[in-house]
Amino acid sequence: MxxxxxxxxxxxxxxxxxxxxxxxxxxxxxxxxxxxxxxxxxxxxxxxxxxxxxxxxxxxxxxxxxxxxxxxxxxxxxxxxxxxxxxxLLPSNLNKRAINYQAANIVSSSIQPLQNLAVLKYIEEKVSADEKHTWVTYHITKGFQALEKLLKDHAGRYATGDEVFLADLFLAPQIHGAINRFNIDMVQFPLLSRLNDAYVELPPFQDAMPEKQPDAPPSVVS
Ligand SMILES: N[C@@H](CCC(=O)N[C@@H](CS)C(=O)NCC(=O)O)C(=O)O
Missing domain, CATH: 3.40.30.10 (Glutaredoxin)
Known part of the structure; x- marks a missing residue:
């Protein structure tokens, strides 16, 4: 081996x-x-x-x-x-671990698939660009409301305490996309906004950002 x-x-x-x-x-x-x-x-x-x-x-x-x-x-x-x-990526505490799975799955099963490129393209073509925006705002808002409720008793500096775990890996890109791509008003999501502020401070998160990737178009590279 x-x-x-x-x-x-x-x-x-x-x-x-x-x-x-x-x-x-x-x-x-x-x-x-x-x-x-x-x-x-x-x-x-x-x-x-x-x-x-x-x-x-x-x-x-x-x-x-x-x-x-x-x-x-x-x-x-x-x-x-x-x-x-x-x-x-997973905490040893079983309860905390389950919350990480739950938060990750809210993002990966109940938000991201509904805003995926293929879905948005379909809605835009079959219905309209306005409907695409209504659709994506509805599903992100629903998921974010659930995440705010789920994490309110578990969050510390990060989603489930003061250490970065699995949930944070799903939340950081999702929140960033909601703000920068889909113009979601984050005032209604104070906990997620606070987590986002914490993520942008962390080098492993910064280096993973879209504009740092080799295939990012020059227009987004700062
Ligand atoms: N559940 C999959 C979803 C993968 C997925 O939806 N990837 C998107 C980018 S985030 C994609 O490749 N979309 C291309 C398309 O919609 O044609 C995962 O977590 O990897």
Whole structure:
């Protein structure tokens, strides 16, 4: 079996600069100190549809670790957690761990799929651009209201205390996208706004931001 250093050199991430799902994985790789080759997949040009042998769903992210190919950010994060346990993504306290799973799944099952490129494109084409905005605002607001309630008794500096865990990896890209891409009014979400302020201070989160990625267009790179 290859040693850990060789394994790290074999890591490849198929990613798109603005993809919130890829961003979750980028944060985990940074937190765990794992080097990785970044392979851009341009979702706007439809490049995701050409790589279904890697991910049958035709989505990013996909992680390749030597002979192992894993797609879906949740599965990738669990794989990384088990293979590279340094900087744990899950707390040892079972209750706290369950809250992390719940918050992560609110984002990954009940918000992000409803704002995904393919869904928004469909609504815009079949209904209208106005309806797209109404739709996305409704679903983000519903999810954020749930997250505010869920996390109010668990949050510290971060979602479930004073350490960064799995929930934070899902929340940071989702909140950033809500503000910068979908113009959601965050005044109604004081806890999530406060968490967002904490995330932007952290180097592993900063380095994972869309504008820092090699495929970010020059117009967004500061
Ligand atoms: N559950 C999957 C969702 C993956 C997903 O929706 N990826 C988006 C980018 S965040 C994508 O590739 N969209 C391309 C499309 O809609 O055609 C995950 O967490 O990885």
């Amino acid at each position: 290859a040693d850990e250093k060789t394994q790290k050199q074999q890591l490849k991430l198929f990613s798109y600069w603005r993809s919130s799902c890829s961003w979750r994985v980028r944060i985990a790789l940074n937190l765990k100190g794992l080097q990785c080759e970044y392979i851009p997949v341009n979702l706007v040009k439809g490049e995701q549809f050409k790589f279904t042998e890697l991910n049958p769903m035709g989505y990013v992210p996909v992680l390749v670790d030597g002979d192992v190919v894993v797609s879906d950010s949740f599965a990738i994060l669990m794989y990384l957690e088990e293979k590279y346990p340094e900087h744990p």
